[in-house]
Amino acid sequence: MFVIIVYDVGEKRVAKALKTCRKYLNWVQNSVLEGEISDVNLKKLRAEMEKLIDSEVDSVILYTWRTQKYSDREIIGLEKGGISNMI
Template sequence: MFVILVYDVNQKRVARVLKTARKYLYWVQNSVLEGEISDANFVKLKTEISKKINKNEDSVIFYTFRTTRYSKREIIGIKKGGDENIL
C-alpha cells in the first residue's frame, strides 16, 4: 500500500517521530512522509509512532492508498526531502 503520513507534534517530540517514520517512509517535506509499505510494517509504524507521541497534544494522520495508479504528484517550488530512507 502507499501511505502519506502527516504529523503535528510538540517540538520536543518532532525528532523522535521523524526518525521513527523515516525507518519506513521517505521524508518529502516538513512534517510529511510518504512511500510504499507492507501491511505488517504499517502496523509496526503506527505502534511505534503511538508510543512516541502524547495523544493529548499531538496529531498524526495516515492517508492510505491501495495503489498510486490514479495519483499524480506535482511540486511547485523547491523539492524538500528525498527518495532516500537513510538517516
C-alpha cells in the same frame, strides 16, 4: 500499499517522530513522509507513533492507497527531501 503520513507533534518529539517514520517511509518535507509500505510495517509504524505521541496535544494523519497508481503528485516551488538512492 502507498502511504502519506503527516504529523504535528510537540517540539521535544519532532526528531523522534521523524526518525521513526524514516525507518519505513521517505521524507518529503517538514513532517511529511510517503512511500510504499507493507501492511505489517504500517501496523508497526502506527504502534510506534502511538507510543511516541501525546494524544492530548499531538496529531498524526495517515493517508493510504492500495497502490500509488491512483495518486498524483505535483510540486510547486522547492522540492525538499525526496527518495534517496544512497546505499
